[in-house]
Amino acid sequence: MAEYTANENILEKLASEPKNLWKRLLIFAVILGLIIWGNSGSNFQGLTEKGLNVARAILYGITHPETMLLFDLSTKGIPYLVLETISIAFLSTFIGACLAIPISFLSSSNIVPKPVAYLFRAITLMIRTIPALIWALIWIRVTGPGAFCGVVTQSICSIGMISKMNISAIENLDTGVLEALDACGANTFEKIRCGVIPQLSATFVSTAIYRFDINLKDATVLGIVGAGGIGFPLNDAIANARWNRVGAFLIVLILLVIIIEWISTQIRARLAHGAR
Amino acid sequence: MSNHGHATYKTPLFDRVFKPEKITLANGHTVDRPRSRMPLILGILLIALYISAKTTGFDFGIILRRGGQLFVILARIFHPNFGFIDKVIPPLIATIKMSIVGTVVGCLIALPFAIFASSNINKSKPVLAIVRIVVSVVRSLPVIVYAYLFVFIFGMGPFAGTLAIGVFTFGIVTKMLYENIETIDMGPYEAMQSFGATTLQSFWSACVPQILPQYLDNCLYCFELNVRQSSILGYVGAGGLGILINERISLRAYEDAGMIFLMIFLVVWMIDLMNDYIRSKIK
Numbered sequence: 001m002a003e004y005t006a007n008e009n010i011l012e013k014l015a016s017e018p019k020n021l022w023k024r025l026l027i028f029a030v031i032l033g034l035i036i037w038g039n040s041g042s043n044f045q046g047l048t049e050k051g052l053n054v055a056r057a058i059l060y061g062i063t064h065p066e067t068m069l070l071f072d073l074s075t076k077g078i079p080y081l082v083l084e085t086i087s088i089a090f091l092s093t094f095i096g097a098c099l100a101i102p103i104s105f106l107s108s109s110n111i112v113p114k115p116v117a118y119l120f121r122a123i124t125l126m127i128r129t130i131p132a133l134i135w136a137l138i139w140i141r142v143t144g145p146g147a148f149c150g151v152v153t154q155s156i157c158s159i160g161m162i163s164k165m166n167i168s169a170i171e172n173l174d175t176g177v178l179e180a181l182d183a184c185g186a187n188t189f190e191k192i193r194c195g196v197i198p199q200l201s202a203t204f205v206s207t208a209i210y211r212f213d214i215n216l217k218d219a220t221v222l223g224i225v226g227a228g229g230i231g232f233p234l235n236d237a238i239a240n241a242r243w244n245r246v247g248a249f250l251i252v253l254i255l256l257v258i259i260i261e262w263i264s265t266q267i268r269a270r271l272a273h274g275a276r
Numbered sequence: 277m278s279n280h281g282h283a284t285y286k287t288p289l290f291d292r293v294f295k296p297e298k299i300t301l302a303n304g305h306t307v308d309r310p311r312s313r314m315p316l317i318l319g320i321l322l323i324a325l326y327i328s329a330k331t332t333g334f335d336f337g338i339i340l341r342r343g344g345q346l347f348v349i350l351a352r353i354f355h356p357n358f359g360f361i362d363k364v365i366p367p368l369i370a371t372i373k374m375s376i377v378g379t380v381v382g383c384l385i386a387l388p389f390a391i392f393a394s395s396n397i398n399k400s401k402p403v404l405a406i407v408r409i410v411v412s413v414v415r416s417l418p419v420i421v422y423a424y425l426f427v428f429i430f431g432m433g434p435f436a437g438t439l440a441i442g443v444f445t446f447g448i449v450t451k452m453l454y455e456n457i458e459t460i461d462m463g464p465y466e467a468m469q470s471f472g473a474t475t476l477q478s479f480w481s482a483c484v485p486q487i488l489p490q491y492l493d494n495c496l497y498c499f500e501l502n503v504r505q506s507s508i509l510g511y512v513g514a515g516g517l518g519i520l521i522n523e524r525i526s527l528r529a530y531e532d533a534g535m536i537f538l539m540i541f542l543v544v545w546m547i548d549l550m551n552d553y554i555r556s557k558i559k
Contacts, residue, residue, distance in 0.1 A: 087328035257416035
């Protein structure tokens with residue numbers, strides 16, 4: 001074994017390290033206390049016989065999905081519902097992204113005066129505070145239940161997040177390029193075409209694709225309140241304890257989300273690093 | 277100029293179908309200018325938009341005719357009924373409790389799974405693949421679907437909601453964490469391995485300090501997200517504010533709903549401030 005006397009300065013260094021044992025214990029105690037306090041309202045009484053049976057039925061249903069539903073080409077079959085869900089997500093992302101562009105320019109403090117920027121930021125903050133499900137409940141009063149309600153709801157919800165991402169891209173705009181174009185004698189339109197659009201388009205498209213991902217997931221949630229998509233029959237099947245149907249829906253849902261997420265990651269990686 | 281120098285370069289399908297335009301420069305060289313992809317992209321976009329509009333029954337007329345209704349409702353939401361506050365506080369606290377427990381449990385379970393899911397620590401390909409598939413399956417279902425299923429299994433109430441939040445948090449924190457672990461500097465880890473430390477020891481001393489700030493950051497982000505999300509879980513009977521929101525909106529008592537939103541907004545804002553403070557301490 002090596003001699004430890006040679007490592008005296010290492011030991012010295014170790015001894016001079018700050019001792020935060022008490023600090024760590026305190027943080028640990030705070031977290032533990034929070035958990036105990038948080039659990040005080042919980043109503044867990046252990047698994048009941050009924051609950052166990054339901055759990056077993058759900059597992060059985062998921063492993064034995066109703067295959068009829070998978071190949072049913074009518075409007076009640078899964079292929080159509082998947083198409084509807086994708087349509088809701090696609091259309092709402094498109095509308096949301098288009099509406100977000102003017103809003104994000106109007107909220108960027110390097111484009112418009114500060115008060116205007118703060119006003120528009122407050123609006124997008126408000127949009128983001130109200131959960132999507134609540135927006136859907138409000139919009140249902142306007143459009144009635146159905147896929148259209150989902151489109152409108154998600155268009156509004158998309159604006160909040162897309163403009164937040166866009167604003168940071170606009171505020172980081174490299175103005176040197178614009179000055180260089182000015183020096184070349186470019187007019188305003190040419191400056192936008194060659195100086196602004198190339199800097200922003202990749203971020204804008206990338207954000208929109210990312211939002212499409214989120215919207216696809218949310219479209220299933222909105223179905224629960226009746227805003228169309230695969231969530232509505234899923235909700236129906238859960239409420240009526242038809243676990244084979246639930247199984248079929250869940251499997252399709254999981255595959256759909258994973259595939260779309262994979263595609264979106266690929267496209268965004270290409271947008272960020274250029275084509276390989 | 278031609279591409280003879282790059283043997284590995286493969287012309288994209290698009291450029292093989294639509295031949296690039298040849299431009300002859302003044303000095304006699306020719307330059308390829310690939311055809312614009314814009315018409316193709318626009319065409320696909322238009323077709324997709326048309327199909328989506330057809331399937332979803334998109335009708336702009338409804339918005340024009342009934343859009344005013346939205347502003348009526350929003351106007352009422354923005355006049356919150358302050359007298360309703362004592363009915364909002366207890367479920368609000370229940371919602372916060374659900375999020376705290378769910379977040380902590382989810383984040384703790386995420387830690388070992390993230391280690392197994394990072395390719396630079398775990399060298400076993402099959403285990404890596406299995407863990408990653410499990411995580412992406414868990415992540416692909418929305419939290420409200422979990423809550424609904426757990427309500428059936430464990431009965432109505434906050435426990436189902438807490439569990440749903442825990443599962444959801446586990447999914448996203450694991451993903452964020454293993455992506456993080458894969459970018460760390462492995463030098464210290466290898467150094468410790470070389471003088472005989474076990475995998476656990478070297479991970480604890482060499483990797484944890486590197487990932488800890490980012491991990492805590494992710495947990496805080498998740499906590500904020502969970503408070504916002506758990507407010508809707510009551511819609512399927514999983515405890516918290518959702519029951520109240522659903523009830524008030526069905527009764528068209530939008531002023532009361534406005535008060536609930538105001539409280540959620542305040543709480544989320546306060547958590548945001550607290551998180552910023554903690555983050556500044558971590559760095």
